């Protein structure tokens with residue numbers, strides 16, 4: 001069964017994929033399914049010994065091309081989305097330890113190009129109205145396999161969090177005539193207190209109302225709705241700045257920082273999103289201190305209010321200092 005239920009009160013979604021219940025736990029490094037065959041006794045999902053970036057269908061998908069019928073009927077009160085979707089895995093390289101920050105710049109750039117290709121390909125399918133590229137880094141960040149990789153979900157409709165951003169951007173345009181994210185990029189860059197790093201095409205900032213410890217948003221300075229809309233130099237720029245932020249993350253506590261990365265782009269339904277979609281990447285670390293995770297607790301779950309012990313300006317300052325220490 002594969003179904004998305006929509007909460008009649010909050011409009012939030014819950015995706016039920018009960019065939020994932022038997023999914024394996026994190027295998028030990030010597031049994032990695034993403035390492036080249038012959039390096040362990042575990043059967044590799046990639047039957048090649050040398051590879052750069054590899055894309056394949058998720059073996060335990062949350063969204064599938066031909067789902068079984070939902071186990072429950074829809075009603076006027078309870079909406080159930082039962083439509084086709086897609087789930088893919090993008091393995092960054094054959095090297096089990098090469099995270100984005102460890103890969104050479106041109107390889108990171110190449111991964112961005114692959115993301116762009118998959119965004120176009122999955123987005124061109126009629127059943128996919130939103131393509132979410134994301135990375136769950138390390139177990140606390142939701143990863144079940146340590147080998148560096150991203151995942152791509154093709155949703156059959158625009159998910160609620162993305163819808164909220166698009167609606168906010170449209171309301172801002174109606175009020176001011178300008179794109180909300182364009183305004184944020186200009187304001188943050190001029191202000192500087194929450195800036196972690198800058199490049200000609202992008203600015204990386206701890207958002208004004210950060211929810212996660214050391215949360216960073218990488219915003220395009222120019223209004224571009226997706227990876228496709230970025231110029232060649234801008235993509236190179238993005239690869240460099242993203243790698244710089246991830247380096248600061250790992251240097252922060254002297255450990256590979258667990259995080260969730262989400263790439264927000266224009267929906268791929270038939271509507272025109274040119275004006276209200278502004279390309280950005282959100283990085284949400286799940287670690288507060290070297291030995292403490294951020295957990296969703298009473299205030300977060302009960303009221304939707306995230307509680308932090310560090311203000312965004314201080315978090316940005318610490319990330320900047322980490323980068324300076326390296327230079």
Ligand SMILES: [Zn+2]
Nearest residue numbers: 032035096147
């Ligand atoms: Zn591996």
Ligand SMILES: [Zn+2]
Nearest residue numbers: 179182223278
């Ligand atoms: Zn914009």
Ligand SMILES: [Zn+2]
Nearest residue numbers: 165264280282
């Ligand atoms: Zn976003």
